Amino acid sequence: MNAESDERRDAATDGADGSDKGLGSRAPHFVKRHRTLHLSWQVGVFVVGLAVVIAGIIMLPLPGPGWLVIFGGMAIWATEFVWAQLVLRWTKRKVTEAAQRALDPEVRRRNIILTVTGLVIVAALVGVYVAKYGFAMPWKVGK
Structure with missing residues (x-):
């Protein structure tokens, strides 16, 4: 057994x-x-x-x-x-x-840090896109 x-x-x-x-x-x-x-x-x-x-x-x-x-x-x-x-x-x-x-407080803290970091990266990418192309939709860029 x-x-x-x-x-x-x-x-x-x-x-x-x-x-x-x-x-x-x-x-x-x-x-x-x-x-x-x-x-x-x-x-x-x-x-x-x-x-x-x-x-x-x-x-x-x-x-x-x-x-x-x-x-x-x-x-x-x-x-x-x-x-x-x-x-x-x-x-x-x-x-x-x-x-x-x-x-667990340590896991929650780590998850919050990762989420905030991810949101900052996404916000930066959106900011670069808007600065370069304005508010044009992606399928209308370059026309």
Whole structure:
């Protein structure tokens, strides 16, 4: 056994104290009792989750909340599939870690300095452009 499988086994036993729901299917009990019905349920959940994930992927280059919809599809899958539950737990952990790092005063100071530096550079480039060409649009320059 390795640490990852121990972690998964521990995660699967969560829920006994009410702190976290365990891994596995959240299908109604009457669906779980019949193998054919449960398999049909899983296929249905997979198809609906896949449709939502595909819609999110389509929204990535188009206007719309693409990543939010993709994670919504993953949440649909997580109601039935352990692998999706593990992916969502990993994602939640990474987002929480990133949020904590962003709140660190040193990181915030560095990000503010980089943002201000970038804005100064952009302002300087815009100033050079306006000084050379005036307020002409780029596609009308040189005519």
